Amino acid sequence: MSVGNIVDKNGVYISTLEMITKMAENKGQENIENKEEHVTEESQETTKDTASENTTEETKEESTKEATQELSEVDKLSQELAEMKDKYLRLYSEFDNFRRRTSQEKLTLQKTGSEKVMNAIIPTIDDFERAIANTKSENEEVKQVLDGVVMIKDKMLKTLEGQGLKQMEDATGKDLNTDYHDAITQIPAPTEEFKDKIVDVVENGYILNDKVIRFAKVVVGQ
Numbered sequence: 001m002s003v004g005n006i007v008d009k010n011g012v013y014i015s016t017l018e019m020i021t022k023m024a025e026n027k028g029q030e031n032i033e034n035k036e037e038h039v040t041e042e043s044q045e046t047t048k049d050t051a052s053e054n055t056t057e058e059t060k061e062e063s064t065k066e067a068t069q070e071l072s073e074v075d076k077l078s079q080e081l082a083e084m085k086d087k088y089l090r091l092y093s094e095f096d097n098f099r100r101r102t103s104q105e106k107l108t109l110q111k112t113g114s115e116k117v118m119n120a121i122i123p124t125i126d127d128f129e130r131a132i133a134n135t136k137s138e139n140e141e142v143k144q145v146l147d148g149v150v151m152i153k154d155k156m157l158k159t160l161e162g163q164g165l166k167q168m169e170d171a172t173g174k175d176l177n178t179d180y181h182d183a184i185t186q187i188p189a190p191t192e193e194f195k196d197k198i199v200d201v202v203e204n205g206y207i208l209n210d211k212v213i214r215f216a217k218v219v220v221g222q
Contacts, residue, residue: 111164111209118165118208121156126203128153168205168216171198180205182215189221197221 128149135146157167168180176183176198184202189195198218205216 111211114163115208115211115213118160118163118206119213121160122206122214125153125156128156129204164209166207168207170204171201171216171218174198176218176220180212180216181218183220184217186220186222194221 132146132150132153135142135149137143137146171177171181173194174197176196181198187199189197189199197220199221200219201216202219203214203217205212206214
């Protein structure tokens with residue numbers, strides 16, 4: 001073996017120059033392979049980073065979607081609450097109106113429920129008054145009977161007043177008031193002061209709890 005030659009791993013004699021060239025080629029190939037491995041690793045890392053970023057974005061999107069869904073649920077519950085509150089207020093208002101109307105009807109019924117009974121009794125009082133007005137006698141016994149009739153009539157009126165019935169005051173000499181009086185006829189005024197005034201009351205009027213249930217029948221002077 002000469003100085004310029006060496007034996008490779010396969011036992012073949014090669015020159016020193018060839019050996020250096022071959023080592024350089026091997027070194028270059030190793031560098032290329034290392035670079036390729038490095039590029040591959042960077043590519044893998046980039047892929048991992050991209051995947052991580054995509055995962056993060058997906059997580060953010062999912063979180064945003066969940067938050068939107070939660071907000072939507074809150075809005076839905078708020079709307080349902082508002083509708084229920086509106087229904088409650090309407091129901092309460094209707095019930096309050098019903099309660100007031102019922103109370104008013106009950107009060108009116110209490111005040112005027114006996115109107116038919118009172119209208120049936122009033123003609124009997126008229127009979128008492130006619131009997132008293134037409135009974136004139138100097139006989140003591142007749143006077144005693146008449147006094148008894150007057151007492152019975154007054155007692156009946158007092159009892160009826162306890163139930164809300166009130167006899168109108170005597171309107172003789174007063175102006176005609178169509179809210180309380182019913183003029184059945186007109187006659188010449190007996191004096192100047194009775195002109196356009198009530199001359200006579202034929203039937204007394206009655207009021208039941210501030211409601212006129214019978215107008216007073218009167219005669220007006222002209």
